[in-house]
Amino acid sequence: MLKNKIYIIFILVFALLMPIGYFTGLVPINTLTLWGRYFCLAIAALGVDLIWGYTGILSMTQALFFCMGAYGMGMYMTLSNLPEGQFLPSFMVWNQVTELPFFWVPFDNFSYALVLSILVPGVFAGVLGYFIFRKRIKGVYFAIITQAIALAMFLLFSRNETMLGGTNGLTDFKFFLGFDLRDTSVKFGLYILSLLALGLIYWYCHGLVNSKFGKALVAIRDSESRMRFTKYKVTHYSVAIFMIGAMIAAVGGMLYMPQTGIITPGRMDVQASIEMIIWVALGGRGKLKGAVVGALVLNLMYSVFTTVLPSSWLYILGGLFVITVLYLPKGIVGLVDQMKEKLNSMFVKTA
Amino acid sequence: MLEVKDLKVSFGGLVALNLDTFSIRKNELRVIIGPNGAGKSTFMDIVCGKTKPQQGSVKFKGLELLGRKEVEIAKLGVGRKFQKPSIFSGLTVYDNLLLGLDGPKDVFTSYFYKLASYDKDRIVEVAEKVGLIDDLTMIAGSLSHGKKQWLEIAIVMLQDSELMLIDEPAAGMSDVEAEKTGNLLCDLSKKHSVIVIEHDMKFVEQIAIEKVSVLVRGQMLTEGTFQEVRNNQEVIDCYLGSANSAQQKAHS
Amino acid sequence: MKNKISIFVAFLMVVIGWTQEVESYSIPLDTCVNVLLHKDATRLKEVATCLVTNDDxxxxxxxxxxxxxxxxxxKGTAVTKFPGDTLYYSVYPKLETISVQQEKLSEVNFPRSIRTKFNVLSKKVNLVHPNKSVREMSFRSFKTTGVLSDVDFLTSLKINEEEEEVLLAADEAIYSIWLHSNNAALQNKVLSELEENMNVHMLDPLLDYVALKENTNVEGKERAKKIIENIESREKTINVIQNLFSGISLGSILLLVALGLSIIYGLGGVINMSHGEFVMIGAYTAFSVQQFFIGFLPESWFDLFFWASLPLSFVVSGCFGLLVEKLVIRHLYSRPLESLLGTWGVSLILIQLARTIFGDVTAVKSPEILSGGINVTQGLMLPYNRLFIIGLTLVMVLLTYFVFFKSKLGLKIRAVTQNRDMSASLGVSVKRIDSLTFFLGSGLAGVAGCAMTLIGNVVPNMGQTYIVDSFLVVVVGGVGKLIGTIISALGLGVLSKVFEFFYEAVYGKVILLLIIFFFLQYKPKGLFPDKGRHSDD
Structure with missing residues (x-):
C-alpha cells in the first residue's frame, strides 16, 4: 500500500497538478521546463542505479553517455537549424572546413539521428565494457579507468579538430522538428515528453530488475565468483548492463538537448559523472525510486542554492557526499522506509 | 572421474601444493583432511579454476581442466562450495536457488526468462532437502551461518554438477546440524562424485564411508579408510605435533 | 687568427671613428645636447639632422x-630610465647610473616630427642599451636587416662587450651579413667558423643561404647543407634530452603525489579523492608563509621563506589529512567505492574553502637561488627549480623507504596493510597506525604542493589536475607497492612528455590513456601484483 503511494503522489503532482497549474497560469512555463530537464537527468540516474546500485560497478562514464545522446540530438538540431543556403555549421566555417564531416552526414535525418544517438553510446559502452570486464577489472580499478576514459573523451570533445564545436559545444537552436522552441506550448510538449519517457524507462527498469537477469545483476554485486562457479558468464552480464545503462543515459541526454538548447564538453567531465552517482547514493542505491528521488532532489537543491547563495553550493554538495556515505547508506528512500518501520513498530506496541 | 598428476603450485617461493597423483571414481565420496595450510583449499581452487598451478595436469572425465576458465569448468560439471559461505546475500533464498538452477545461463535467456512450473518444483524439492523450505522469502544475508552453508550446498546441488567440491561444510554448525549435513552429503554421493574437506573428526567419521586422504604440507601423506588413517602413526604425529617423533629420534 | 683580424679591424675603426668625429661635427656635440634639453625650437630640426648624419x-x-x-x-644633464629598471642613468656624455632626487626631475618631450627623424638609426640605438638581453636582441635584428657596411660598426661594438650571449649574437649578425654578401671568401670564412662551432641560431641564415638563387658558390652550398644537417641532428638530441628531463621532473611530482596515495590505499583500502587537495593545501601553506615573511620579517630574509615552508607544508597538510581521517575516512576503511565518493565530497569542500580564503589565483615567488639553471650546452638548460624538485623527490622517496622498511613504525604499517585484524590481535594499535600513515601520506602530498609552487601558480583546484594521473600511477604500479609506484610514476611522466613532443598535448594525453588501458588488459593488477591465495569476494 505504502509502496504505491509514492507513485501516486508523483503522478498526481507532475502529470496533473503541474499541467493544471500551467494552464491556469499559476505555474510559469520555465518551472515546467526546469522539471522537464530534471526528468532527463533522472533518466540518466536510473542508468547509474542499474550499473552501480544493482550490479555494483562504479562507472565514471555515465555523464559521457548522457552527453553522447545530447550531442547526437544536438548534431541533428544544428543541421536542421542551418539558415537557407548554408550547408555547414558556422563553427566549421570558422575552422575552414569545406565539407560536412562523414559522421555528421546521417544526423541530417531525424530518424537516423534518433537511432544513432542511442546506438553509438551503446556500442561504445559495449566495446569499452568488453575490454575492461574481460580482464575482471572491477571495483576501484574500474572506477579509475573509466575516470581516465571520461577525461580523455572530454579532452577530445573539447578540440576543434573533432568537429563537435570545441569547448563552446553545440548551441543556438530555434527549431526542433519544425517547432519553434521559444513557443510555450512546445516547451510544455517537451515537458510531457520527458515525463512520459521517465515513466516508460522506469517501468522498463522495474521489469528488468525483477527479471532473472536483474537478480543475476544483484548476484554479481554480492558474489562475482559464486556467479562464475554457478556457470554464469559474468563478463557478458556486466557488458550487457553497462550497455543498457549507457543507452538509457543517452535517451536522457537526447531529451535534455532541446530543453536546454546547449551542450558542451563541460557536462561530461569526471565531476559530472560523480555527481550522478551521488544523486543515486543520496536517493537510495539499489532502488529505482531512489535514483529518481535523488536526481530530482539534488537538482532542485542545485537550482535553489545557486540562485540564493552561489558560493555555498560546493559546501552543501560536498557535505551531502560525506553525509550520504557516512550516515545514509540506503539513501533517502531507505531512511523513509526505516522511519516507517519504526512508526509501525511503535504503533504495534501501543496497540 | 578426476585424475590429478604432478600438480605443483607455489606462492612466492613457498610450495603450497605438490601432488604426485590423486584420483576419485564416479559417485565416490572422498574426504580430505589435513592441518591448516596443508593445501586442501588450494587443491580445490585449482580444480575449479580459481588458481593457476605452475605445472601438472588435472583431468576430469578425460578432459584437461587446467587453462580453462571457471565458467567452462563449471559447465563441464564441477561445482564448488567455499570455506567461507559464498552466497548472494542481497537476494532472497528463493532467488539464490533460482540462479543456481541448472539450465541455459546466458544473458538473453535470463533476460526473457519466465518461471516454469517444473523449475519451481525443483527449487522447492531442493529447499526441502536442505531444510530451507521455510526461509525461501528471507534475505540470504540474514540467515544463520549454518543455513548459509546449506544454501550454498543447495546452489551447488541445483547445478547438478557431477563433481562437487565441498569445503568445510560443517564449520559453525551445531552437532545436530552437522549430522544433517553429513546425511545430505552421503545422500548426494549416490548420484554425484563428492570431495569434502573437513577438520571436525566426528563429522569426518560420519561421512567417511569410503576413502580418506590426508594432505600435509602440500603432499599426500596417506590414503585409506577412516580407521586406517586414524591409526596411522604419521597422521597422529602430524596432528599431535612431532613431539612423539622427536622423542623417538632422541631414543635412537 | 680570428682574434688578430678583429683586433686589426677594431683598430682601424677607432682611427676612422676618431677622425670622423673631429672632421664632421657641424655643430659641437655639447651644443646639440643643450639645444635638445632646452627644447630650443628654432634649432631642433637642425640638431636632429646633425646627430643623424654624425651617427655617433x-x-x-x-x-x-x-x-x-x-x-x-x-640639473642640466640628460637622464633616462629604462623600462623594468628602477635606476636612473645619465645618457650623455657617458651612459652610467646616477642618483637623482625625483622631484627635481622633469620630462623632456619632442614632437613626432622630431622623433621620426631618428628612425634611420632606430635599429642601432639599442646596441648600447644597459640591459644585455635588449642588446642581444638588437644585435640579432641585424641578422636579417644588416648590410655589409654595418659589419665594421658591429665589430667595433664587440670590443667593449663583456657578455658572452651578446658577443655570440654579434657574431651571428656578422656571419649572417657575410653569408649574404656576394663575397665567396667571406662566405667560406663563415662556413669554416661554423663547421668548428655549431650555432643553432645560424640555422635560418644558412637555410636562406642555401636557398639563395643568385648564389654561385656551389661548394659553399654543399658545406652549408652539411652544417645544417649537423645542427639539426644536434637539435634533435637536445630536444630528446630536454623532454626526458621535463618528463622526469613531471614524473617526480606525480611520484610525490602518488606515493602517499598508494600507501593509504594499500593500508586501508581507501581511495582518497581529496588527496589532491592536500597538495593544494601544501601550496597554500607556502603562499601563506611567503605572505608572512613579506609582512613581518626583514626583506633580506625573504629568500628563506621557501625553506621554511617546505617542512611546514608537510606538517599542515599532514594535520589536514589527520583531520579528514578522523572525521570521514575512519568510517570507510575497506570500502573503497564509498570512500571514493565521500572523499570527493571532502575535496569539493576544501577547494571551495581555499577559494573563499585566498581567491582564484595566487603565485609564490621562487627563491633567488632556484632561478636560472645549469647551461649544459648551448640550447640545453636544466632549470634549477626542476632539478630541485627531482632532488627533493629522491630524498622523500628515500625517507619513505627508510620509514617503511627500516623502522618499527614501517613494520607496523606493513603489518596492518597485510592483515588488519591479525595486527590488531597482535597488539598493534591499528587506529594509531592509520592516523600516522595518513599523516605521512598527506604530508608527502603537501611537500609536493610546496614544490609545485616553483613551477606554477597556486589555484584552488590545482590538486584536481594531478589526481587522475596519480591514480593511474597507482593502478599501473600495483596497489601498495613502493617500487611499482616509483617506476610507473617516472614512466608515465616521461611517456606523457614524449607524446606531448610528438603530438599535441591533448592527443598525447589521449594516447597515453589508451596505452594504459591496453597495458591493463595485459596486466590487470599492475606492474607488481600481489601474489598468493586470496579470496576475491
Missing amino acids: IATYPLISAIVDKRLFVY
Missing part, C-alpha cells in the same frame, strides 16, 4: 631616450 655611438643612449619618450633633465 656616444649619442645612441640619448637618441633612444628621445625615440622611446623617456628623456628627463636633471
Whole structure:
C-alpha cells in the first residue's frame, strides 16, 4: 500500500497538478521546463542505479553517455537549424572546413539521428565494457579507468579538430522538428515528453530488475565468483548492463538537448559523472525510486542554492557526499522506509 | 572421474601444493583432511579454476581442466562450495536457488526468462532437502551461518554438477546440524562424485564411508579408510605435533 | 687568427671613428645636447639632422631616450630610465647610473616630427642599451636587416662587450651579413667558423643561404647543407634530452603525489579523492608563509621563506589529512567505492574553502637561488627549480623507504596493510597506525604542493589536475607497492612528455590513456601484483 503511494503522489503532482497549474497560469512555463530537464537527468540516474546500485560497478562514464545522446540530438538540431543556403555549421566555417564531416552526414535525418544517438553510446559502452570486464577489472580499478576514459573523451570533445564545436559545444537552436522552441506550448510538449519517457524507462527498469537477469545483476554485486562457479558468464552480464545503462543515459541526454538548447564538453567531465552517482547514493542505491528521488532532489537543491547563495553550493554538495556515505547508506528512500518501520513498530506496541 | 598428476603450485617461493597423483571414481565420496595450510583449499581452487598451478595436469572425465576458465569448468560439471559461505546475500533464498538452477545461463535467456512450473518444483524439492523450505522469502544475508552453508550446498546441488567440491561444510554448525549435513552429503554421493574437506573428526567419521586422504604440507601423506588413517602413526604425529617423533629420534 | 683580424679591424675603426668625429661635427656635440634639453625650437630640426648624419655611438643612449619618450633633465644633464629598471642613468656624455632626487626631475618631450627623424638609426640605438638581453636582441635584428657596411660598426661594438650571449649574437649578425654578401671568401670564412662551432641560431641564415638563387658558390652550398644537417641532428638530441628531463621532473611530482596515495590505499583500502587537495593545501601553506615573511620579517630574509615552508607544508597538510581521517575516512576503511565518493565530497569542500580564503589565483615567488639553471650546452638548460624538485623527490622517496622498511613504525604499517585484524590481535594499535600513515601520506602530498609552487601558480583546484594521473600511477604500479609506484610514476611522466613532443598535448594525453588501458588488459593488477591465495569476494 505504502509502496504505491509514492507513485501516486508523483503522478498526481507532475502529470496533473503541474499541467493544471500551467494552464491556469499559476505555474510559469520555465518551472515546467526546469522539471522537464530534471526528468532527463533522472533518466540518466536510473542508468547509474542499474550499473552501480544493482550490479555494483562504479562507472565514471555515465555523464559521457548522457552527453553522447545530447550531442547526437544536438548534431541533428544544428543541421536542421542551418539558415537557407548554408550547408555547414558556422563553427566549421570558422575552422575552414569545406565539407560536412562523414559522421555528421546521417544526423541530417531525424530518424537516423534518433537511432544513432542511442546506438553509438551503446556500442561504445559495449566495446569499452568488453575490454575492461574481460580482464575482471572491477571495483576501484574500474572506477579509475573509466575516470581516465571520461577525461580523455572530454579532452577530445573539447578540440576543434573533432568537429563537435570545441569547448563552446553545440548551441543556438530555434527549431526542433519544425517547432519553434521559444513557443510555450512546445516547451510544455517537451515537458510531457520527458515525463512520459521517465515513466516508460522506469517501468522498463522495474521489469528488468525483477527479471532473472536483474537478480543475476544483484548476484554479481554480492558474489562475482559464486556467479562464475554457478556457470554464469559474468563478463557478458556486466557488458550487457553497462550497455543498457549507457543507452538509457543517452535517451536522457537526447531529451535534455532541446530543453536546454546547449551542450558542451563541460557536462561530461569526471565531476559530472560523480555527481550522478551521488544523486543515486543520496536517493537510495539499489532502488529505482531512489535514483529518481535523488536526481530530482539534488537538482532542485542545485537550482535553489545557486540562485540564493552561489558560493555555498560546493559546501552543501560536498557535505551531502560525506553525509550520504557516512550516515545514509540506503539513501533517502531507505531512511523513509526505516522511519516507517519504526512508526509501525511503535504503533504495534501501543496497540 | 578426476585424475590429478604432478600438480605443483607455489606462492612466492613457498610450495603450497605438490601432488604426485590423486584420483576419485564416479559417485565416490572422498574426504580430505589435513592441518591448516596443508593445501586442501588450494587443491580445490585449482580444480575449479580459481588458481593457476605452475605445472601438472588435472583431468576430469578425460578432459584437461587446467587453462580453462571457471565458467567452462563449471559447465563441464564441477561445482564448488567455499570455506567461507559464498552466497548472494542481497537476494532472497528463493532467488539464490533460482540462479543456481541448472539450465541455459546466458544473458538473453535470463533476460526473457519466465518461471516454469517444473523449475519451481525443483527449487522447492531442493529447499526441502536442505531444510530451507521455510526461509525461501528471507534475505540470504540474514540467515544463520549454518543455513548459509546449506544454501550454498543447495546452489551447488541445483547445478547438478557431477563433481562437487565441498569445503568445510560443517564449520559453525551445531552437532545436530552437522549430522544433517553429513546425511545430505552421503545422500548426494549416490548420484554425484563428492570431495569434502573437513577438520571436525566426528563429522569426518560420519561421512567417511569410503576413502580418506590426508594432505600435509602440500603432499599426500596417506590414503585409506577412516580407521586406517586414524591409526596411522604419521597422521597422529602430524596432528599431535612431532613431539612423539622427536622423542623417538632422541631414543635412537 | 680570428682574434688578430678583429683586433686589426677594431683598430682601424677607432682611427676612422676618431677622425670622423673631429672632421664632421657641424655643430659641437655639447651644443646639440643643450639645444635638445632646452627644447630650443628654432634649432631642433637642425640638431636632429646633425646627430643623424654624425651617427655617433656616444649619442645612441640619448637618441633612444628621445625615440622611446623617456628623456628627463636633471640639473642640466640628460637622464633616462629604462623600462623594468628602477635606476636612473645619465645618457650623455657617458651612459652610467646616477642618483637623482625625483622631484627635481622633469620630462623632456619632442614632437613626432622630431622623433621620426631618428628612425634611420632606430635599429642601432639599442646596441648600447644597459640591459644585455635588449642588446642581444638588437644585435640579432641585424641578422636579417644588416648590410655589409654595418659589419665594421658591429665589430667595433664587440670590443667593449663583456657578455658572452651578446658577443655570440654579434657574431651571428656578422656571419649572417657575410653569408649574404656576394663575397665567396667571406662566405667560406663563415662556413669554416661554423663547421668548428655549431650555432643553432645560424640555422635560418644558412637555410636562406642555401636557398639563395643568385648564389654561385656551389661548394659553399654543399658545406652549408652539411652544417645544417649537423645542427639539426644536434637539435634533435637536445630536444630528446630536454623532454626526458621535463618528463622526469613531471614524473617526480606525480611520484610525490602518488606515493602517499598508494600507501593509504594499500593500508586501508581507501581511495582518497581529496588527496589532491592536500597538495593544494601544501601550496597554500607556502603562499601563506611567503605572505608572512613579506609582512613581518626583514626583506633580506625573504629568500628563506621557501625553506621554511617546505617542512611546514608537510606538517599542515599532514594535520589536514589527520583531520579528514578522523572525521570521514575512519568510517570507510575497506570500502573503497564509498570512500571514493565521500572523499570527493571532502575535496569539493576544501577547494571551495581555499577559494573563499585566498581567491582564484595566487603565485609564490621562487627563491633567488632556484632561478636560472645549469647551461649544459648551448640550447640545453636544466632549470634549477626542476632539478630541485627531482632532488627533493629522491630524498622523500628515500625517507619513505627508510620509514617503511627500516623502522618499527614501517613494520607496523606493513603489518596492518597485510592483515588488519591479525595486527590488531597482535597488539598493534591499528587506529594509531592509520592516523600516522595518513599523516605521512598527506604530508608527502603537501611537500609536493610546496614544490609545485616553483613551477606554477597556486589555484584552488590545482590538486584536481594531478589526481587522475596519480591514480593511474597507482593502478599501473600495483596497489601498495613502493617500487611499482616509483617506476610507473617516472614512466608515465616521461611517456606523457614524449607524446606531448610528438603530438599535441591533448592527443598525447589521449594516447597515453589508451596505452594504459591496453597495458591493463595485459596486466590487470599492475606492474607488481600481489601474489598468493586470496579470496576475491
